[in-house]
Amino acid sequence: MELWQLTAGEASARMSAGTLSSEAYIRACLARIAERDPTVQAWAHLDPDGALTQARACDQVPRRSPLHGIPVGFKDVIRTKDLPTTFNSPIYAGHQAHEDAHSVAVLRALGAVVLGKTQTLEFACGGQFPPTRNPWDLSRTPGGSSSGSGAAVADGMVPLALGTQTGGSTIRPAAFCGVYGMKPTWGRIPFDGIKSFAAHLDTVGLFARSVDDLRLLLQAYALQDVPAPSVPKWRELRLGICRTPYWGEAEPQAQAAFELALSQLREAGVRLVELPWAPEYTDINRWQDDIMQDGGRSAFWPEMLGQPEHLHDDFKAKLNNHLGLTPERLRASLDAVARCRMAFEQSMQDVHAVLSLSAPGVAPLGLQTQGMATFNRLWTAMQVPCISMPALWGEGGLPMGLQLIHRRYEDHRLLEVAACLAPLLDLRKNSWN
Amino acid sequence: MELWQLTAGEASARMSAGTLSSEAYIRACLARIAERDPTVQAWAHLDPDGALTQARACDQVPRRSPLHGIPVGFKDVIRTKDLPTTFNSPIYAGHQAHEDAHSVAVLRALGAVVLGKTQTLEFACGGQFPPTRNPWDLSRTPGGSSSGSGAAVADGMVPLALGTQTGGSTIRPAAFCGVYGMKPTWGRIPFDGIKSFAAHLDTVGLFARSVDDLRLLLQAYALQDVPAPSVPKWRELRLGICRTPYWGEAEPQAQAAFELALSQLREAGVRLVELPWAPEYTDINRWQDDIMQDGGRSAFWPEMLGQPEHLHDDFKAKLNNHLGLTPERLRASLDAVARCRMAFEQSMQDVHAVLSLSAPGVAPLGLQTQGMATFNRLWTAMQVPCISMPALWGEGGLPMGLQLIHRRYEDHRLLEVAACLAPLLDLRKNSWN
Numbered sequence: 073m074e075l076w077q078l079t080a081g082e083a084s085a086r087m088s089a090g091t092l093s094s095e096a097y098i099r100a101c102l103a104r105i106a107e108r109d110p111t112v113q114a115w116a117h118l119d120p121d122g123a124l125t126q127a128r129a130c131d132q133v134p135r136r137s138p139l140h141g142i143p144v145g146f147k148d149v150i151r152t153k154d155l156p157t158t159f160n161s162p163i164y165a166g167h168q169a170h171e172d173a174h175s176v177a178v179l180r181a182l183g184a185v186v187l188g189k190t191q192t193l194e195f196a197c198g199g200q201f202p203p204t205r206n207p208w209d210l211s212r213t214p215g216g217s218s219s220g221s222g223a224a225v226a227d228g229m230v231p232l233a234l235g236t237q238t239g240g241s242t243i244r245p246a247a248f249c250g251v252y253g254m255k256p257t258w259g260r261i262p263f264d265g266i267k268s269f270a271a272h273l274d275t276v277g278l279f280a281r282s283v284d285d286l287r288l289l290l291q292a293y294a295l296q297d298v299p300a301p302s303v304p305k306w307r308e309l310r311l312g313i314c315r316t317p318y319w320g321e322a323e324p325q326a327q328a329a330f331e332l333a334l335s336q337l338r339e340a341g342v343r344l345v346e347l348p349w350a351p352e353y354t355d356i357n358r359w360q361d362d363i364m365q366d367g368g369r370s371a372f373w374p375e376m377l378g379q380p381e382h383l384h385d386d387f388k389a390k391l392n393n394h395l396g397l398t399p400e401r402l403r404a405s406l407d408a409v410a411r412c413r414m415a416f417e418q419s420m421q422d423v424h425a426v427l428s429l430s431a432p433g434v435a436p437l438g439l440q441t442q443g444m445a446t447f448n449r450l451w452t453a454m455q456v457p458c459i460s461m462p463a464l465w466g467e468g469g470l471p472m473g474l475q476l477i478h479r480r481y482e483d484h485r486l487l488e489v490a491a492c493l494a495p496l497l498d499l500r501k502n503s504w505n
Numbered sequence: 506m507e508l509w510q511l512t513a514g515e516a517s518a519r520m521s522a523g524t525l526s527s528e529a530y531i532r533a534c535l536a537r538i539a540e541r542d543p544t545v546q547a548w549a550h551l552d553p554d555g556a557l558t559q560a561r562a563c564d565q566v567p568r569r570s571p572l573h574g575i576p577v578g579f580k581d582v583i584r585t586k587d588l589p590t591t592f593n594s595p596i597y598a599g600h601q602a603h604e605d606a607h608s609v610a611v612l613r614a615l616g617a618v619v620l621g622k623t624q625t626l627e628f629a630c631g632g633q634f635p636p637t638r639n640p641w642d643l644s645r646t647p648g649g650s651s652s653g654s655g656a657a658v659a660d661g662m663v664p665l666a667l668g669t670q671t672g673g674s675t676i677r678p679a680a681f682c683g684v685y686g687m688k689p690t691w692g693r694i695p696f697d698g699i700k701s702f703a704a705h706l707d708t709v710g711l712f713a714r715s716v717d718d719l720r721l722l723l724q725a726y727a728l729q730d731v732p733a734p735s736v737p738k739w740r741e742l743r744l745g746i747c748r749t750p751y752w753g754e755a756e757p758q759a760q761a762a763f764e765l766a767l768s769q770l771r772e773a774g775v776r777l778v779e780l781p782w783a784p785e786y787t788d789i790n791r792w793q794d795d796i797m798q799d800g801g802r803s804a805f806w807p808e809m810l811g812q813p814e815h816l817h818d819d820f821k822a823k824l825n826n827h828l829g830l831t832p833e834r835l836r837a838s839l840d841a842v843a844r845c846r847m848a849f850e851q852s853m854q855d856v857h858a859v860l861s862l863s864a865p866g867v868a869p870l871g872l873q874t875q876g877m878a879t880f881n882r883l884w885t886a887m888q889v890p891c892i893s894m895p896a897l898w899g900e901g902g903l904p905m906g907l908q909l910i911h912r913r914y915e916d917h918r919l920l921e922v923a924a925c926l927a928p929l930l931d932l933r934k935n936s937w938n
Contacts, residue, residue, distance in 0.1 A: 124595055170603040174701075174807055181810035259704040262803055268607075271704075272694040294806055294824075298831055370695055375725055377614035393728075396732055399914035401851065406913070410843040417836065480839070481832035 075100035077502070080231040081284040084138045088387050094127040094141025098185060101143050111210060111327050113203040114224035116148040117156045118188035126185040127297055137287050139185030145224050147198045147217075148189040151265040152176050155186065159267055160194045160202055161451025162382045175234055175293075176191050177278050179345045182292050187230050190220025191342035193442060195366065196236050198386030201440050206248060207503040208470055212435040216442030218277060219461060222249035225279040233286060235277040237452055238269045238443025240431075242277025243460045244406050244411030247433035247473025248429040248443060250462040250503060254278040254487070257480045258455030261293050270367020272406070273360070273452050281502065283491045286459070301485035304424065311337070311489075312347040312423040314477070317354040318446045323433035326472055329464035330429055333474055333497060339495045347419050347426060357446065359405035361454035366402055391444060414456040417479045425489040430460040430473025447475065449458045458482045459490050463497035508533035510935070513664040514717040527560040531618060532681035533596050535575055536689040538662045541685025544643060546636040547657035549581040550588045551621035558620040558638025571703045571721050572735035573616030578657050578666035580650075581622040582629045584698040588619065589640070592634055592700055593627045595815045596808050606698025608667055608709050608726075608874050617915040620663050626875060629669050630702045630801065631819030634873050639681060641750045643902055647869040649875030651710060657680035665718060668710040669848055670799060670885055671702045672866075673878025675710025676893045680863035680906025681876060683895040683936060686712040687920070690913045691888030694726050699915070703800020706793070706885050714935065716903050716924045719892070723920060734918035736925055737857065744770070744922075745780040750787040750877045756866035762897035763862055766907055766930060773929045780852050780859060786845040790879065793886035798828050799835055811829050846887040850912045860920040863893040863906025880908065890916045892923050896930035 075097055075462050079085070086092035109115055123143065130141035151169035153176075158164045180186060191202035195497045196217040204219040206212040207227035214223040222245030233244045237255045246253020254277065261276040268274050277287045285461050290296070303337060313334065320325070327391050334344055368390025376391050420426060429447045436443050451458050457480070460473035473495065479485035490492025508530055511519070519525035535553050542548055555574065584590045584602035586609075591597040605613060613619060623633035629650040636651040637646040640660035647656040651668025655678030658666050668675045670688045679686020687710065694709040701707050713719045723729070746767065752760070767777055801823025808816050809824050853859060862880045869876050882934035884891045890913070893906035907930065911919035 172807075176808060177807035181807060259800070260803060262701045262704065264699075264701050266697075268695050268697050271695065294803065298826055308819070367692070370693060370727065374605075374614060376611035377611060393731055396731070399912065402914050403912065407843075407847050410840075410847075414840050414843075479832065479836060481835050 076104040078231065078289055079282045080139065080142045080280065080457070081282065083231065084142060084373055087141050087421065088135060094185065095124060096226045097141070098123055098127040098143050098187065101187065101230055102292065108227055108229060112205050112207055112223050112227050114190055114220040114227065114229060116158065116189045116191045116192060119155055122154055123185055123187050129361065130185065130292040132181055135404035137182035137292065139292055142232065143185045143187035144179055145187050145190045145221055145230045145232050146176060147221050147235040148192050149236060149267045150176060150234060152189065152466065155189050157189065160192050160200055163379045171265065175205040176265070180291055187316065190233055191226055192219060194384060195267055195269065195372065195387065196238065196241055200382030203439065205439065206435050208250060209435070212437055213248065213439055213443060215435055217241040217246035218245050219442065221279045222251060225249070225251045225281060228502065228504055231281060231383040232289065233279040235281050236266060236278060237275045237277045237439055237448070238273045239360070240448025240451060241460055241477060242486070243430050243448050243473065244445055246279060246460040247430035248472065250471030252280045252286050252462065253284060253460040254481045255452065255458045256295060257457045260295055260483060268445040269371050270364045272363050275452065283487065283494055287487055290484060295483045295485040296480060303485060303487050303488035309492060310343040311346065312420060312426040313344055314347045314349065314426045314428045316450060317349050317427060317449060318357065321432050321446050322429055325455050325466040326429055326431070326433045326464065329466060330471055333463055336497055336498065345423060350394050350415055353415065355485060356409060356412055356453060357449040359409050360481045362395065362397060362402060362405040363453065365390055366397050367424040369393055383458060409453045412475055413456070415455060420479055425486055426477040428475045428477060434470035434472055451477055455488050456480050459486055461490060461494070461497065461499065463499055465498065465500060479501065509537040509661045511664065512715045512718050513525060513572065513575045513713065513721055514715065517575060517666065519570060520574050525606070525658060525681060526545060527563040527618065528557060530574065531556055531560045531576050531620065532672035533611065533663050534612040534620065534663055540658055541662060543806055545638050545640055545656050545660050547623055547653040547660065547662060549591065549593065549622045549624045549653060550907040552588055553636065553696065555587055556618055556620050563616055563618065564841055568616065570615035570725065572612060572725055574618060575665065576620035576663050577612055578619045578620050578623045578654055578663045579667045580611060580654050583609060583626050583671060583701045585622065585665060590622065593625050593633055596812045598686060600647055604698065607695040609700045612725055619644045623657055623666055625652060626650035627817060628700055628702065628805065628820065629674055630669065632817030636872065638872065639868050641683060642868070645870055646681065646872055646874050646876060648681035648868055650674040651678050652875065654712045655679055655684060656680040658682070658684045658714060661935065661937055664714060665722065666712040668712060669707045670708045670710045670765060670881070672793070673881025676863050676881050676891055676906065677876055677878055679712060680891040680904065681868035683904030685713045685716060685719050686893040688885065688891045689916045690890045693728055693916065700827050702804050705796050708885065710797055716920065716927055720920055723917060729754070730915060730917040736918060738925070740774045742922070742925060743778065743856050745853060746777055747780045747782065747859045747861045748784050749861060749880060749883060754879050755855045755862055758899040759862055759864070759897065762824065762899060766896055769931065770926065774857055775929065778856060783848055786841065787846065788887060789845055790882040792842050793882040795828065795830060795888065798823055799830050802826055842886045849887060858919055859910040861908045861910060863908040866904055867899040867903035884910055889913050890919050893918055894923060894927070894930065894932065896932055898931065898933060
């Protein structure tokens, strides 16, 4: 096994045992990047010397946390004090922020190494696509907008990465890249220092190659539930199945893979119950779009005032309120989402988590697309925590994601359900196997 | 009339007419600050030379907007690229951000001059109080947490200032300082670049000495309603009166001043209807506190990890979940607020705005207090726009605020109602009269 193939938890255990240095681990990741990134193009900014300097400093002091000496990639909409933050926008070419975002500062304080910035759709919103390719099939998108974070973790370039989700920007690339992705409860990881798009929706996202590695990140951000979760063994698990109002938009291969996973769980003794979607909430993805487009009316205003000639028409359309959103319609959309959330969380009272698709199929062909967020928008609107597990497989062995959803503030509990399910599912392999 | 007494709109008109330069106006403000601030202590950081350099640059180019050449103060939790941002925290002593917050970048792009940073309660949350005094009575607090913004605008040091509100941090100091304050609909001015406290509540706040000046700020942030508001003349106005569940906590002088304002409006022909508060929403201020305290569990985590020895116990209490908040309780509080908001906005269908108190009385004595947010927490929780007008007067001629409230996204309409009411109310004077 190559060093770059280690998960963060595995590398951390070796570092604690004194059999691996941060420098050696990060050198292995950098070598993997040097080999692969000319093709995959997951990184927007890298500073190998800076990362190795951080690594050597880590190696010379007592370990501060399990993330001590572990490299992390950050989507290039998240500010870092020692690397450029350019949002994939010509307006911010070469821009240096000088300050860490909240989500970066926490990991750095715990000893993690800022390895580099990962590619993103422009402003995580529209405009210019990143050049990033899907490691499973270079002719396909890795999904977006956290394209580089998904691809880099999937390709063994870095064990952990951060992204964001406003529509489907974390769960979708995690699904298409065959890694674990998590969108925590909205607001639990402050968005400070990240370019916002739509405040009601913007959420920090997490990428890893195992449930244990996601747990390391949740612990770093102090997202333990109160009281600590008591998750039953899988024989006692009872899960809800939510096909959402959009099941007909899933590809047959996604529907079939979902049914296969359900049968794997059923055979293991997990109880599954269908959670019907109330007809009055069928339009939730449109409501999410109203809320998201409205965010764009103010998010890109400084750029419009400062450098309109470098602002893509996608953003100008939002600034011009292209949907013609009125106060009445925005209130109606926000209130409908709030009622839907109450009904959904109520419907979850008797289950330990809810299962759905992460994406309507495998990653689409081409790089001028990021795939659909059909199975993400609704959960983002509801601000509930979601995890994508690489447990569904499609044409050519391409990954799709099985999505687990919980009520707000049950992030830790959701993770423990994912841990409980992992041995029962077909978590086949990594992209390099 | 002294130049420093001009409102932003008055100064802007003179600048457009060529009878006033930005430099002359800002010199007048700086002279007023030099005279008064050793006593009032509204400013955390000032750079007179830098402000004059900006002013001279403004004077040499065509006017970009009505705010061109107009000085603005920014609460010291709002990042500015050319002045320190220290949050009134020892952890950030001398801290320089190098980047403007969204709310600063917009005004700067429109030609406004960043005059300085105004004093704040530590992190706009707790801990260390600012030294700022109330210009109306130096033995009293100006209210917080946007203490310096309220005091500086009230004392003629600057015509416009920005603050924030998570509990009552804009409307309260506006009321105690006898100026206009506005808390727009949550999220309409992005919070990017401002230290967050509780994401569900954090809102950029506006301070000015006239309704027209508030309008200049709303226009700068492109907060015009769609479609543009058609506000009736005052004879056609119909307003709701909301005494909230906390009327008994208002001082008798506040209740009496409120009744006096109502009688002034009634005599002018404004129709007033009592909007009863539904008994099931009596606890809204406690729900707001749950949501706010929960925000503190993550907001101060980087500081706790980095410099715990310099973090005040107020913040450590929040990080330690001193209320013992559970997922169930947080969901219940958030959902109760959402239901209350729907009921409130529904109850407003037949009125043009709602009237309430801005504060339970006049500014309390002492500087180790910021007064109560009793009449603010509920509206902050509901994310609705609020304006405080200096239209109620208490003991010793001290100001109290009349609060106007509207439905979400009706910011512009709310402002036009305030403009319509202004001639009917006792907007007595400024602190220096």
